[in-house]
Amino acid sequence: MVILLKAGDIVYLWSSKLEDGFLLSLVPGRRLGSHVGVIGHDDILASDYGKAVMTHTGHSFYILKPMLGEYTRKLKRKTQIVFPKETGFILLYLDIFPGATVVECGTGSGSLTATLAHFVGDGGRVISYDRRGEFSKLAEENCKLWKVAHRVTFKVRDIAEGFDEREADAVFLDLPDPWNYLHHAILALAPGRRLGMILPTTNQVQRALAALKEQRFADIQVIEVMHRYWKTDPERLRPEDMMVGHTGYLIFAARVEAQEAQ
Incomplete structure (x- = not known):
């Protein structure tokens, strides 16, 4: 039928x-x-x-039937977005699962917000913080179009005030200076679970790594993802002339309890 x-x-x-x-x-x-x-x-x-x-x-x-990756790439935006090539790694390395509680800071246009909400399902929830109300409003509209807005709580707040949540399954920071807010992320994140962040430059990555080590995070990883399409003509099979190269460095780390000195 x-x-x-x-x-x-x-x-x-x-x-x-x-x-x-x-x-x-x-x-x-x-x-x-x-x-x-x-x-x-x-x-x-x-x-x-x-x-x-x-x-x-x-x-x-x-x-x-539209793909989520295509939707997040083409949604209405006022900010830079997290590209689909990074969102796949974020889902895997933060261990996003149906029913998960995820805290996100740096809502932007809602590309990652919609993706997280898609994968946590109706039993999960995404709490997304941004200090600019116009970004939260646009992100909510984009989530509504994908029919996942009911899974998201949008909070307009400066993250310097901290997160309301505790024991979250994952925290993701899309901020220019995430090292300044790791103490808030630790409080929001459940022990043994993962923190993620994305940064565009190596000097920012250096500062983030130093702060993560100082805060005693474990299993710290830095990943850069390149994405290249191929032409689909079987008679002239070769890579496309253009590729999606560097868009950001992904950093992941696990929250653990600080070990007492022996």
Whole structure:
């Protein structure tokens, strides 16, 4: 039985001619313009995933279920975002699981917030701090589009005031100076669980590492992720000319109890 799409659903329209696509939230009566013609949202709403819709010039787009990575890459933003190539490592190295409680500081446009909320499920929760209300508002709108905003608590506050949470399963800091707030992160994080952060420059990484060692964090790791696509033509298989290179250094560390000197 065909399950028709409904207003508010997000779809990814992909064109084989353009080798690219559009991510859009369906609104009855709205139209999408492209270099190869116009598509009415109503035509998409009358169809379903996996099927093709035609532009007014006869070009076809396939209706695909959107990927979270594509959504977070193309969402509306006012800030730099955490790229999908980093978010995968963050999910794994912070051990994000259904039902987890995650504290995030530096909400920004909500790219990572939406990803964390997606993976903690309805049994989990994400608490996201940012001192700028306009960022929290935009992030909440982006989370609503992905239908995960009910899993997130947005708090507009300067992190210098500390976190309300205790025994969190993970803490992530997207701040220019996270070393100044490690004492707050320790209080929020459950023993044995992981702290993560992202920093763009090596001098920031050096300061963060020194502070982590001073605070007696364990299993400290620094990771840089490169991401390169390949052309999909089997007759000229080779890497794309451009790649997603350096966007930030990821740092992970575990909270442990300080060992008494012998």
